Amino acid sequence: MGDLVTINMGPQHPSTHGVLYLELQLDGEVVVGCKTHLGYLHRSIEKIAENRTYTQFIPFTDRLDYLASMNNNLGYCLAVEKLLNVAVTPRAQYLRVIIAELNRVVSHLVAIGTFAQDLGAYATPLFYAFSDREKIVELFDSICGSRLTYNYMRIGGVSGDIPAGTEQVIKDFIKYERKQLIEYNELLTYNAIFLARSKNIGILSKEAAINYSVTGPILRASGVKWDLRKEEPYLVYDQFNFDIPVGTVGDSWDRFKVKLDEIEQSLRIIEQAIGAIPEGNPVSKVNRVFRGTGEIYLRTENPRGELGFYLVAEGGFNPTRCKIRSPSFSNLSALEELIKGLNISDAVCVLGSLDIVMGEIDR
Amino acid sequence: MQNSEILSLIKNKFPELLAEETPHGLVIPKTNLLDVARFLKTELGFENCHCVTAVDRKDRIEVVYHFYSFTYHFMLTLKIILSMNDLTVESVASLWRSADWLEREVYDLFGVRFLNHPDLRRIMNPDEWTDYPLRKDFKREDFIPRPVSPGLKG
Known part of the structure; x- marks a missing residue:
């Protein structure tokens, strides 16, 4: 064993997906x-939240997971509604499901695109993912007027009805995205280089x-068939047919594949919901x-896992x-446990x- | 599965325990936390420590644990009440790895010290800080004089 080298990865680093700072100890190229x-x-x-009224805090939830703002809005509004016993109309429930699932598709597309970028598939998959994402972002823009921080959900419903013609746009998108999913599979999933880079890297066991x-797609990639939308349904998720994609090994490739399969399942949910909006x-x-x-x-089941809100109220506003x-x-x-013993390039993959x-x- | 069922199971196992049931979860004395937690994990199947947090009630701080059981589909809320002059509690990070970072966050924001924690450091705020920002007595004016960071090491 040679001398250990300490390397600062981040806080400004393209592969840390934000301002994350990893202090890596390296033996040659191996992370120890x-x-x-x-x-x-x-x-903070x-x-x-402690200094805002319940409604005033909704825009701040947008800034948590900024790739899935709608889902954060939803989780917070559901928590407040349960705390304060506010009823939601059936139409709002269906709209919420459709919007949340569309946002899940967006979020997974970004995840897939940036993951491919991390593995060296420079630009092409990212551009594919982002051009698909653009279609939904524009749709959200027409619904609520923003492209990233939506602030669309309200306590007791949503801020406004969807504009006329939105249903047709969504139906067209589902058709388009199904074709694109085949493309992603051809481009990435069974690509030899992609498999070599991600298969059996960073195995996370079930236990x-x-x-x-760990929750969400990463838990499911490790082989646990667990999805809150199925196990403890909220909103109207119990009325739709969809499967829970699970992985077998729990490696980086499984985590990628589960996300790709979840896009298809989200499309199925949207397809069923769009025809049944009351x-x-x-x-x-x-x-x-x-x-x-x-x-x-x-x-609630966010694209990245289970988002929990613990609210304590003592009678104030x-x-x-x-x-x-x-x-x-x-x-x-x-x-920290996953990347021990891997090469530094594989740490980026994990x-x-x-x-x-x-x-x-x-x- | 209900809170009361869990409570009776805990009372059967630890007859001298002074546990009580409130509308918002079970409250147990802090001296018994590790025993009860181990019992919950190994015998009752609460294999997931979903969330650890604290609530400042001005005269006391409540440490709130949310344990989840995949088998029973049940989320258990367990509370420890700490008086302001003794903010220490045993760490459960040896049982659930997820508690490691969650307890560090509670330490960072509320100043609750977790005994026998593997690595109790501040997680969000700078290490040199002495304030606990989520306490109710934290003043926002105090936020302005920022400590000078020695910079990144390594």
Whole structure:
């Protein structure tokens, strides 16, 4: 064993997907130790929540996992609705499911594109993914007026109905995206170089995944058939048919494949929901100001895993405590163990497959 | 599965334990935390430590654990109440690896010290900081004088 070299990877580094700083101990090219430093994007959003009313906090949830803003909005609104006993109209529930699943597709597309980029498939897959993403982002723009931080969900529904013709746009997108998925499979999934770079790299066992409280596609890639939308359905997810894709080994390739398969399942859900949207008002008649007492811990299935909101209310206009249990935080905690013994280039592969967003890790 | 069932199972195992059931979870004394946690994990099948956090109630700090059981589809809320002059509690990171970072976050934001934690350092804020920003008595004006960071080492 030669002398160990300590290398700083990040906080400014294209492969760390945000401002993550890894202090790597290297023996030659092999990682023997890793220390993770977080906090470069810490805005103390949980403290901000204590000083805002329930409605005022919704835009801040956009800034957690900024690739899946709709899903964060949804998780927070569901938690507040359960805490304060607010009813949601059936139309709003269907709209929420469609929008959340569309956002899941967007988020997974970015994950796939950037993962391929990390492995050296320079530009092409990323451009494919981003041009697909652009279609949904434009759709969201027409629905709520923003392209990244949507602030669309409200306590008691959504901010407004979808514009006329949106259903047809979504139907066209589903048809288009199904063709694109075949393309992704040809371009990446069974590509020899891609397989060589990602197969059997960074294997996360079933037991370790549960012990680290890893959730979402990464847990499913390790072979645990677990999806909150199926196991503890919220909204109207129990009315749709869809499968839960699972991996076999739990390596980086499985994590990629599960995400790709989930896009197809999301499209299936959207397809069923779009034909069954009930008529009615997408916003229920609710108070402008909310107050209540109680405690609630509510989880939703985000693209990156289970997002939990722990809200404590003591009767005021704002919550006493708002803890955000972010999926990426727990997923990233498994990294130090995963990359020990790997080459530094494989560490980049593992980090890319974990698909972290620093916005929700640092909060 | 209900909170009350878990409570009776815990009371059967530890007859002297002063556990009580509240509408928002079980409250146990901090001296018994590690025993109860081990019992929950190994015998009752709570294999997932989903969330560890704290709530500042001004006169006391509650440490809140959310344990999940895949078999029963049940989320257990367990609470430890700490008085402000003794903010220490045993770490459960030896049982669940996920508790490692979650406890570091509670230490960083609330100043609760977890005994026998493998690596108790601040996780979000600079190491030189002495404040605990999520405490209710934390003043925002104090935020302005930032400590000088010695820079990245290595």
